[in-house]
Amino acid sequence: MPEKKALDTRIYVLDTNILLHEPLAFLSFKEHDVVVPMTVLEELDYIKDSKKDVARDARVSIRAMEDLLHDATPEQLMEGVSMQGIGAGDNAPTGSLSIFVDHALPADQHIFTSDENDNRIINTALHLQGQSSPRQVTLVTKDINMRLKAKGAGLAHVEDYRTDQLVSDIKYLSKGFHRFKGDFWGEVTAVDSRTEGRDTIHTLARDVLPEAYVNEYLLDDTEHFAGVVESVNEQEIDVLDLGYERLMGHRAWGISPKNIGQAMALHSLLDPHIDLVILTGPAGSGKTLLALAAALEMVVEKNMYDKIIVTRSTPEIAESIGFLPGTEEEKMAPWLAAITDSLEVLHKNDENVKGSMSYIMEKANIQFKSVNFMRGRSIQNAIVILDESQNLTASQLKTIITRCGEGTKLICSGNLAQIDSNYLSAVTSGLTYIVEKFKNFSGSATINLDGVVRSRLAEFAEEQL
Template sequence: MSQNDKKLFVLDTNVLLHEPLAIYSFKEHDVVVPMTVLEELDTIKDRKRDVSRDARVAIRALEDILGGKITPEEIISGVPLPTREGHTDASGSLSIFPDHQVNFESHSLPDSNNDNRIINTALYLQQQYQPRQVILVTKDINMRLKAKGAGIEQVEDYRTDQLIDDIRFLAKGFYEFEGDFWQQFDDVETERAGRHTMHLVPREQLGKEPFYINQYLIDEDTEFCARISGHTDSQLQLIDRGRDRLNHYEAWGVKPKNIYQGMALDALLDPDIELVILTGPAGCGKTLLAMAAALELVVERKQYDKVIVTRNTPEIAESIGFLPGTEEEKMAPWLAAITDTLEVLHKNDVNPSGSVNYIMEKANIQFKSINFMRGRSIQNSVVLLDECQNLTASQIKTMITRMGEGTKLICSGNLAQIDSTYLTAVTSGLTYIVERFKDFEGSANIYLNGVVRSRLAEFAEEHL
C-alpha cells in the first residue's frame, strides 16, 4: 500500500476516554494525537471520577509506544505501532502533533478552546497531506458539525465497538410469527426430556430469520410459546413453554402481566441462565421483575447466598464521599428505584417498613458502588446491574468479568434514557452485550414490550 492510500486519523480526547486503546483500532492506517489531547488527558487523569482511570490507561498506552529511546523527531513523524495481543492487525504508525507550535491560517477557527485547536490541527494536516485522506474522529456530535462547517472533508464517530447501525435491528430476545406457528410445518419431531417437551422443527420452512439460542418464539393465534435450546443449519430444537404456563409463573408474589414479562421470569428463574438482559421502556417492569426473581432465588429457593445491587452513578466518585454513612447508605440516593421496588413488593404487609428491613437482612441485600467492583470475584450471588444504558462496552465488560462461580447477573436498562455525553443507543454498552451474548447458551435477552406501570406512564411513553 502506498503512503497516499494510507489514511491519517486525528483522534479527539473523548475517543481515548471511550476506548483507551483506540490507537490500535485503525489497522494499517496512521494515527495522530494532537498535543492538546495529551493536555486534556493530563487534566482528567487526576480527577476523582471513573473516567480518570481511562485517561491513565490511554496515557500509559501512548507511553508504551513513544517512551524509551524514541527521539522527538520520530514522535512527530510517526512511530510504528508494536504488535499487541488482540490487535495483531494494527500495522500503522502513531505520532504526536505539536499544535501549540503551529500558527494556523486566518481561515481556521478561533484558537479559543481545545475543540477548535483539534479541528484546526485536522484542517492543517488535510492541507499538508493532500491528496491523502485525513479523518477527524470524535464522539462529540457538535464538534463533528463544527468540523464539517470549518472545511474538514471527513469527520467520523468512533464506531469500532458499534455492532449495529440502527437500534431498530437490536435483538429483542423473542420472535413473533404471524398466524399459527404449527401450520408452517409438514413434519415436527416431539419427544419428552425429563419434565420438558422438546420439538425438532425444520429451519428451512422458517425463512431467513437468524435464530439463536435462548430466543423465545411466540405466535399471534395460539397459546404457543417455546425457547430455542439448540440449532443447526437444518433444525431448531425447541423447549415447549406455552403462554398459559408462563402467565402462571410467580416470583415473590409477582405474576406476569403480559407474555413478555412471562418470558422474562422464565429466564430469570432458570438456574442454567447466568446472564439475563432486560431492556424496554420506562414502566415495563424491568426492576420489579429483577428484584422479585432475586428474592425468590435467594430467600425461597436458597439457590444463591445474597443479592448485590449496583448501577452506573453519574458523578458518584465526586459526590459519594460527601454523603454520610456506610457505602450502602451513600449509595441509597442512586438506588432509590430498588428500595421503591422493595416497598411495592411488601405494600400489603401489616408492617411494610419492617418487612423491607427484614428482607434486606434475610436476603443479604448489599448496595455497592460500581467504582469498587474492580478486582472482586463475586461468588454465589444474584447481581442486579441497573441503568446499564449509561455504561460503555469496556465498563460493562469489567462488571461481567467480576462474576464468579454460581453467580447470576441481571442487567437492565432503557436505551431511550441515556444520560452519558458520549453514548448513543447504538454505542451503549447495553446494546453491545445484547448483540455479543445473543447466541451464548448461558444468557437470555428479553425486550419487555409494553408499559405496565400506569395508564399515565403508558400515555407519556407513547406521546411525549
C-alpha cells in the same frame, strides 16, 4: 508502490473522548495512520489525576501509548511510529502513531480565534488536511457539537467512533424473541417431538427460523404456543415447548406477569442455567420489579444464592458520592431508590411495610454497591442486579461482567431511550453491545419488554411524548 499504498491509507485525528471511551482505540484503525494532538495528551494528563470515573481509562491509554513510543526520538514521534507487531489477526494495526504539537501552529493557520481545546484539535485536523492532500484526513470524536464545528470550519471528513458499534440502527437490536404471524404449527411442515422427563422438545428444520439463536423465545399470534430455542446447528433447531398458559402462570415473590414479555423475562430470570439476563425496554415496563422479585424468590425462598448485590452507575456518582453522608451503602441509597421503591411495591399489603422491608433486606443480604468499587472483586454465589446499565460503555460492562465468579447470576437492565452519558447513543451504548455479543451464548438471555404497565399515565406519556 509505497506511494500508492500511502495514498490509499487515511490519517485519523483522535479526540480525547475516544481514548476515554476505549483506551486502546488508537490500535483499531488497521493500516491507517493515527495522530494524537498534544492537547489530547494534556487533557488525558488532567483527567488521570482527577476523581472522575474515567480517570482509570485515561491512565490505561497513556500507559499503552508510552509502551509503544518510549524508544522513539522526538523526530520519530512527530513523524510516526509503526504499530506493526502489536496484536494478531486481520484487525492488527499496521499504520503509525504520531504526536502532533498543535501549540506550534502559526497564528495565521488558526480557523478559530478562541484557544479552546476542541478548537486546537480541529485546527490540527484542518492543518493536516492541507498538508497531507490528497490523503484523506478524518477527525474522530464522540462530541456531536465538535463534529458540527469541524464540518463548518471546512474539515471534509468527521466521524464518530464506531468500532464497537454492532448495529446500524436500534430497530435491528435483538429483542430476545420471535413472533410468528398466525399459528406456529402452520409454519412447520416437519417436526420430530420427544419427551424428556416433564419437558417436550420439538426438533425443527433450520429454515423455519434461519436466524434462530440459543435462548430465543418463540411465540405466535394465536396465544397458544410458546417455546424457547434450546440448541441450534446448521440443519436443525431444538425448541423446548413452554406452553403459553404455563409461561403466563409463573410467579415470583407474590407477583405474576402482566403480559407475555414479562412472562418470558420471569422465565429466564428464574432459570438457574442462565447466568446473564439482559432486560431492555421503556420506563414502566417492569424491568427492576421483575429482577428484584426473581432475586428474592431465588435467595430467600429457594436458597439458591447467598446474597443480592444491587449496583448502578450514573455520570455523577464518582463526583457526588463522596459528599453524601454515611457508609458506602448509605451513600448509594439515593441512587438506588428504584430498588427500594420496588421493595415497597412487593410488600405493600404487609401490615408493617417498613418492618417487612428491613427484615427482607437483612434476610436476603441485599447490599447496595457503587459500580466504581466493583473493579478487582470476585463475586461468588450471588445475584447481581445492574440497574440503568444503558449509561455504561462496553469496556465498563466488561469490567463488571468479569467480576462474576462461580454460581453468580447477573441481571442487566436499562432503557436505551434514557441515556445520560454525553458520548453514548442507543447504538453505541454498552448495553446494546452486550445484547449482540451475548446473543449466541447459551448462558445468557435477552428480553425486550415492550409494554408499559406502571400506569395508564406512564403508558400514554411513553407513547405520546
